Amino acid sequence: AKVRGKNQYQFYTEDLMQAARRRMRLENGLRAALVQNDFDLVFQPIVDLKTGLVQGAEALLRLELDNGEAVSPDEFIPIAEQTGLISEISKWMCEKVFRTLSDWSRQGISVPDITINLSGRDIQGDFASVHLAALARQHGVNPDNVTLELTEGVLMDNQSAALETLSDLRKLGFGIAIDDFGSGFSSLAYMRMYPITTIKIDRSFLQNMDKDAADIIILQAIIDLSNRLGLRVICEGVETPEQATRLAEYGCSYGQGFYYHRPMHPTDFISLITAQNKN
Ligand code: C2E
Ligand code: CA
Ligand code: CA
Ligand code: CA
Secondary structure (H helix, E strand, O other), rough: OOOOOHHHHHHHHHHHHHHHHHHHHHHHHHHHHHHHHHOOEEEEEEOOOOOEEEEEEEEEEEEEEEEOOEEEHHHHHHHHHHOOOOHHHEEEEEEEEHHHHHHHHHHOOOEEEEEEOOOOOOOOOOHHHHHHHHHHHHOOOEEEHHHEEEOOOHHHHHHHHHHHHHHHHHHHEEEEEEEEOOOOOOOOHHHHHHHOEEEEEHHHHOOOOOOOHHHHHHHHHHHHHHHHHHEEEEEEOOOOHHHHHHHHHOOOOOOEOOOOOOEEEEHHHHHHHHHHHHH
């Protein structure tokens, strides 16, 4: 950065210090949440676009700081990745989800399809294939009900390690989803390279649907291609009834977004499912 005199320089260091303090606060918050088992798990329903019925959900992590501030995972996941805390957090999340699923089946609730976000580090070591398999066994969870979401960026790095882990996971029965599909590069190659079962189309496509004709063509092509390859297609960020209708017209099977449901606590999610099954 250009240095324009002493005052500007001071502003700059103050910003840096503030950012560093924020980081430290979040890092401490993450460590505390791990020690105190104090993260929250929420579910955002995934809906059948034809019927509007809930078909599954994405598990999302929530962190609340000791002053009550709710921090978005968009802010704390990168810090968890940089500090290496992410491995512990992923373990926490998977264990929490599996425990919840086994509670549900013990209550006689038929378990909907659940997706869990994993980070790059999770599929580079043996965490995924060794730990996840053991956890599923321990909680009596059928991996067929669980899909693991990975972003394109993660699939781009360290491809041979990723391929080995994902193949192992797929053999165990877990589904594999490409998250934020279409927001990065080389997406089409990944559809073939890895044992993918689900495509989650990035919500930027819906945001541009009214403005950008090219985006609509690409969106339709992605849906068409995924359908032909026999992949499950979920479009993210559905916020209006118009978007839902158009997606269904394009042949997209599933949607997720604020128009249908916001992320909710597990008990609310189960009420929703049970009410739906009664009808
Ligand atoms: P993501 O995987 O793309 O998750 C979807 C995000 O979009 C969620 O934000 C969700 O609340 C938000 N969203 C859902 N519907 C709509 C909509 O209609 N409009 C808009 N504008 N947004 C919508 P959230 O929960 O804040 O998560 C942000 C990101 O944090 C996630 O993006 C994911 O990359 C990451 N994340 C969340 N939980 C975990 C986790 O357990 N592990 C890892 N590694 N990452 C996680
Ligand atoms: Ca996701
Ligand atoms: Ca996504
Ligand atoms: Ca995202």
